[in-house]
Amino acid sequence: MTTSHGAPGAAYAQAAEAAGRAPSIHNTQPWHWSVHPDRLELRTDPSRALPGTDPDGRMLTVSCGAALHHAEVALRAAGHDVDVRMLPDPADPGLLAVLTSAAGAPVTPEAMRLMQALRLRHTDRRPTVGVAVTAEQVDELREIAGQYGVHLHRLNPDQVTDLVVAVSRAEDAAAAEPAWQAETARWTGPDRPAGAGLPPEVIPDRRPETDVGERDFGTRGTLEVGGGHDKASTYVVLFGDDDDRAAWLRAGQALSAVWLHATAQGLAVLPFSQVVEIDGTRAMMRRILSQLGHAYIVLRLGAADPEHGLPGRTPRLAFDETTSVDAGD
Template structure:
């Protein structure tokens, strides 16, 4: 049986192992539901396996693991970009073992290649991208940038559909309904409390500094105060220039959920590279009835995976979300499965 150790040992490993380890470290920047970071990497030689960490699944918000898988897909895309920018070519097998559903992807280094400029641009964006729940600037998202975001989703096998004014009103009604439905469930409030009140030093969950302001907006945002009540008031005093969109896939299987996560990562990184900002809206997906409302918005042509709020960011600094330590999410083995020297 292969034994795994902490990622700092990769310093002594072959170049492919070092590159995969660094890619997995960078993947820790990916967005995830409630910043749960529900993934784990196992790396041996020139192969990295991405696994779902079911201990971090949210049983009330995400009972079927859809959003967990979307989160892991975002981490997978981050890792692929990071690996490509250090000159390695890789083949990725997604859901490679039907008997092991927690094995979401297997990434194998197959050679070297010159980094593409597009990948370098996305890698630059990784260090700057944050989920931005603040009101956006009073500036429209430029149409060319929106076009780039839609193309980014398509390259990952998903679709990004910007919404018109009437559709935004329907999204607002659905989001308000989702907020009321979830807050009425004491299990949801307990789960929200657990992920917004993490002990200091746990390096996951949603911190107050990254939570949303509570101004009424065209589409209500998730209330992250488990002791409060959902604010379903809408108004156009802030976020008047925000663009709302739905990220969808053609079918609704775990493979689609993973692809949606990769597309979400591509859209968010492209937005950052284009000078835009974004925050996912997942509560409207978490309630079956409102998820169906979004599907109706798509005229039944696809399955909604997440809604997105897109805009031009303000000038003030944005707090970064906490991230787990690499040693907590990455396991490494050498060719013989022997443990290596300690991390540094």
């Protein structure tokens, strides 16, 4: 980081650094931050897109939305009021958001709680153990998603059965597509880019015995799955009225907000996005939602096995690979 503490733009640089911890599809971290003295700009980084498996940039944009929310959390935890303009320039579609902030706001306990959760949050692919997520916890997460115009629906047992079918069809479709397999291998195999992708430590050492099948990364990892199941897990869908870039960006903000709150509640979270990535299963998800909206992502919520430590951490790109700092414009 080249900006010193207290200098104009220092808080923006710190926010960009904190945003680097955001979740992203295959840990591609497909964002680029430009730190200016008076603003922080978020762009997509097309070099880390997934043109084969995510041609519309749906998952890329959701991932960038999660990074955007992480940056907002960091600015609020540093005592800033934050203003976000999303997709501000139709002539510059790569510019996803511009953040401006003003110092001097009180740091609320909530802001500190979210900042702590940001440091702890991770994806947990190990099956959960027998503690049910409460209705109150789901209600709280629904309200949080709603702050971003995104709905959260808890799947009932029949809908979980439908999800089992949708996930299995999505996995079959992905397995039948060599380009899909090649792209997944690029981000999960030994030739993945340094500082990005999924290392073996976060990929299960065998197929977990869950009803809803986990994503097949085409490679066996070293993460011990243990004896859990997903019988007591809760599956929720984040969905909304629109299926365009603005909606995906908001979905990413909601994903981050829900995930950080779930982390603070002590819940383990695993996203399932293959059902949204494939056209046919995305339509199935819409039917599961009774045509009430477009699914953005499915999340499994549950209790991590207390016997387990944290799974290994996914790496992150170096600060200057995702961020440029403009000291004076």
